[in-house]
Amino acid sequence: RALDLEHVKLFINPVLSGSSHIHFKPLNILFSCFCxxxxxxxxxxxxxIRFVVAxxxxxxxxLPNxxxxxxxxxxxDVLQLDLKGALQAVTGYDRIxxxxxxxxxxSLSSIIGPSISTHSILLSHILRLFSYPLISHYATSPLLSNKREFPSFFRTVPSDIFQSKGLADLLLHLGWTWVGLLAVDTDYGQQGIQLVQQGIVSxxxxxxxxxxxxxxxxxxxxxxxxxVMKVSTAKVVVIFAxxxxxxxxLEEMIKQNITRILIASDAWSISTMASLKTFSAHLVGTIxxxxxxGTIPGLREFLNTIHPSMTLGRYLIRIFWELTFSCKFIDDKNQTGYFSNAVKECTGSENLASVQNVYTDVSNLRTTYSVYTAVHAVTKSLEDMKNCKYPQGSCPDIWNFKPWQLLYYLKKVRFKLKDGREVYFDKNGDPPTVYDIVNWHLSPSGDMHHVKxxxxxxxxxxxxxxxxxxxxxIWTTGERQVPISVCSQSCPxxxxxAARKGEPVCCFQCVPCPQGEITNQTDSFTCIKCLWDMWPNSEKTTCQPKPVEYLSYEDPLGTILSSTSVISSLVPVAILKIFIKFKTTPIVKANNYSLSCLLLVSLSFCFLCSLVFIGYPQPVNCLLRQxxxxxxxxxxVSCILAKTIMVVFAFMATKPGSNLKKWTNPHVSYVMVFICSLLQFILCITWLSIASPYPEQNIETQPRLIIIQCNEGSPTAFWCMLGYLGLLAxxxxxxxxxxxxLPDSFNEAKFxxxxxLAFLSVWVSFIPASVSAQGKYTVAMEIFAILASSWALVVCMFANKCFIILSARPTPLATAELTAKHRR
Known part of the structure; x- marks a missing residue:
């Protein structure tokens, strides 16, 4: 009987051999010969093969002559029959x-086939014993690339290693990270799907x-x-079968009414068996x-030359003829079994050129082109062997060569086909890796087309x-955009x-980036920390320069405080003018005129010193402001202390026999002011010498801001200075x-x-307020304390005196008393 391509034996003068399965498995694998x-x-x-050989x-x-x-x-498609055919080809007759x-x-040059990887593995193990080349047009198992195990095996299709990598790249390119895998339980399916899994997981x-x-x-x-497919959330299924x-x-999918995007391996990506109209709704959109x-010029015309009367393959051609034209050859005793009650008789005059089916379609030859390539590879190897130029007669005889001699040339063969495609085998016996990616489209007539x-x-x-x-x-789901098949939606x-415990890495939850970090890509595994002077935007997608904060004159708060400071400083000056104008009055004389003037001048400077705290902190500002x-x-405060002590001395000196009268001299108060101020001066000089203040950029207090502030250098020195003021007060x-x-009509000790009391209250309140305040508000809090304490001194010390001086003249009795007090 005629054979299919599972084995095609290539002979030299006259025959070339091969093996294939024009039929599928018999009803009884071991005993039946009817497929x-x-x-x-x-x-x-x-x-x-007929076309190429001819x-x-x-x-x-x-190969002339x-x-x-x-x-x-x-x-x-039966392993036992594949083995039988190969051994018959080697023996040369119908027996083994x-x-x-x-x-x-x-001479038997080579065997083309079989198409199944498992069968090719078995035949390669046997044929290696004889060194006969075995060239498969469809076996894609990666195991066959092992030249130590299969030294005489070649193929004109790429290994599944590359197919699996291509499928993995296809899935990832389309953004599918959650897919199902189906594989037939053969070497082809198991090895192929394992490589796909490794590719997508890696x-x-x-x-x-x-x-x-x-x-x-x-x-x-x-x-x-x-x-399992129905329960799973995966919308994409890769099938190696x-x-x-x-x-x-497919029949069960129709029964359970589910559709999925199917990803096809090369074994069925252009199959005609699965593209029946019954399955069209489930297969349209398959990738x-x-x-x-490839294309083979002149093949279509040659295919149309077959006829039921031909000797070669007559049995198969007659079956094909009956199926194609829905007729029955009367002289056959229903050998085919396809038509028991044929509607018409096959005459043999039917026109095959008018038929459009899988056999006559030569527009996209794939497996057929692989067979075409295999025959040309053997032919080119024979030609190279015939043209051998080695001296001393070491070249093989084209009429009587050994299989291993042709094997040598087949390993080195390199040529181009008519369409310009280059053919060669690498060190593993594999050809150049080229695949088409096809999509299944449904035509208006209901036929399925494989579109590249x-x-x-x-x-x-x-x-x-x-x-x-x-x-x-065209997608199975009918969508225009690429469908989504993910376990979890992408993180923007x-x-x-963040991975979910006990689940695959594709199943995760989206967690916002921590403070100060960003991600500028989708599906980031980690966040990027911004530079110290940068801060994320509200979406945490980019790092932006941090705003710089300090108490400036342009700031509304700075404007208010600076204006208040300048205006407030004029009040002591105005009071000083009053005291100068009315310095001859008893009330001014009684208040130690010189010490009061010094106090008013220092109070004016107290208001003005707050201006040093406003503006960009320069090194000089930081050095001098505190x-x-x-x-x-x-x-x-030293002036007020001196005034207080002088009041006490003045009243105590009036007692009989008191020795304190000498201490009521105005110079004593000046000495007291000098000594008290000198101690503060020494403390400040020591502070500046050991750890002087300096400007710094603070990013710790408020991470999203750069606070330009003055570092006091030594907090201890600052609190000692402030504590000394508190001690004097x-x-x-x-x-x-x-x-x-103390008995007197005008006792300054009360004021x-x-x-x-007001001064101490302000600065005691300042301590917790300054600790809780941040940034420019810490500076503003200190300025407020300076202004508030200065106003407390101005109001409590001089408001009543000015009121008395300006509102009414002193009575004669009061004048006499004040004059007497002054004289004392």
Whole structure:
């Protein structure tokens, strides 16, 4: 019987050999020789071998005076029949005689086939013993690339290693990180799907489920598989299987009414078995990776030349004829079994050129083109061997060569086909890796078409290895955009992916970036910390320069405080003018005129010293502002202390026998002011010498701001200076408080008591307020304390005196008393 491409034996004068499965598995694998379904596409491949052999034999420039022939063997896709056919090809007759070739008059050059990887592995182990080249047109298992195990194996299709990488790249390119995997339980399916899984997992994607299509089960385990698909949230399923094994899965999907985006391996990406109209709703939109297509000039016309009367393959051609034209050959005793009650008789005059089917379609030849390439590879190797130029007769005889001699040339073969495609085998026996990416479209007539939408070419320049036109893809879901198949939605910029405990890495939750960090990409695993002088925007997608903060004159708060300081400083000056104008009055004389003038001048400077705190903190400002504040207030409080003590001495000196009269001299008060101020001066000089203040950029208090502030250098020195002022004020307050009841019509100790009480209250309140305040408000708080304490002294010490001076003249009695007091 005629054979399919599972084995095609290539002989030299006359025959070339091969093996294939025009039919599918027999009803009884071991005993039946009747295959229950014909595979028309493999019939096309058989005719291609006829076409190529005839083309080569008719070309005088290729192997002149040498005739190629071939034999074919139909294995029905059964391992036992594949093995039987290969051994028959080696023996040379219809029987098998191990390790012996009976047909000595012709040389067996090679065997093309089988198409199944598992079968190729078995045959390669056997044929390696004889060193016969085995060239498969469809076996893609990565195991066959091991030249130590399979030294005589070659193939004209890429290894599944590259197919699996291409499928993984396809999934990742389309953004599918949550996919299901189905694989037939053969070497092809298991190894292929494992490589796909490794590829997508290493790239960060995840497998939602992985199930096996069990070929030992009549239903292929379809109910369980489809149930898993239905429960899973994955919208994309990668299937490594043959078209015939996929049919039960599709039938069950229809039964359970589910659709998924199917990703096809090369075994069924262009299958005609699964593209029946029954499954069109579930298969439209399928994306597959397929063998690179090619064209063979003149093939269509040659295919139309077959006829039921032909000797070669007559049985298969007659079955094909009956199926194509829906007729029955009367002379056959219903051998085919396809039509028991034929509606018409086959005459043999039917016009095959008018038929459009899988057999006559030569627009996108894939597997057929792979067979075409295999025959030309063997032919080129024979030609190179015939043209051998080695001296001393070491070249093999083209009429009587050994298999290992041709194997040598087959490893080094390199040539170009008519369409310009270069053919060669690498060190593993694999050809250049080129795939087409196809999309299944449904035509208005209901037929399924495989439309090329991209390519995967490992020989292409970087950046062009993987190309796909997503706008040309029709999706199963009917969407215009690429559908989404993810376990968790993408995290937008500003968030990072936090894995869920016990779940795959693709299942995560989106967590906002911590304070001071950003992400500017989708699906970031970590956040990026901004530079010290940068801060994230509100979306946490970019780092922006931090705002600089300090108490400036342009700031409304700074404007108010500076204006208040300047205006307030004029009040002591105005009071000083009053005192100068009325210095001859008893009330001015009684208040120690010189000391009061010094106090008013220092109070004016107390108001003005707050201006040093406003504006950009320059090194000079930082160096002087606290020292200026400390010295001015030290003079001011020292004057009040001196006035307080002088009041006490004045009244105590009136007692008989008192020795304190000498201490009522005005110079004593000046000495007291000098000594008290000198101590503060020494403290400030020591502070500046040991740890002077300096400007700094503070990012700790408020991380989103750069606070330009003055570092006091030594906080201890600052609080010592402030504490010294508090000590002077406390002593003055205690003394004045004790002297408040001294008998006199005008006792200044009462006003000093109130002024010191207000002064101390302001600065005691300042301590917690300054600790709680931040940034420019800390400075504003100190300025407020300066202004408030200065106003307390001005009001308590001089308001009543000015009122008396300006509102009414002193009575004669009061004048006499004040004059007497002054004289004392």
């Amino acid at each position: 229950y379904r014909i595979y028309i596409q493999n019939l096309q491949q058989l005719q291609v 083309e080569i034999n008719g070309n005088p420039d290729i 040498v005739t190629l022939g071939f034999q074919a063997y139909d294995s029905c 005689i191990p390790n012996y070739r009976c047909a000595g008059d012709v 790239a960060g994607a995840c497998v939602a489920f992985s199930e096996n299509i069990l070929t030992s089960h009549p239903d292929r385990n379809a109910p369980h598989i489809v149930k 043959n078209g015939i094994d996929l049919i039960p899965i 597959g990776i397929a063998l690179n297509s 939408v991209g390519s995967y070419d490992m020989a292409a320049p970087p950046g062009k290895v993987f190309t796909i036109n997503t706008s040309a893809i 910029p500003g968030f990072w992916k 020292v200026t504040f400390g010295m001015v207030f030290a003079i001011c 406390s002593i003055s307050f205690v003394v004045a408080f004790l002297a408040r009841r 000093i008591t109130f002024s010191m």
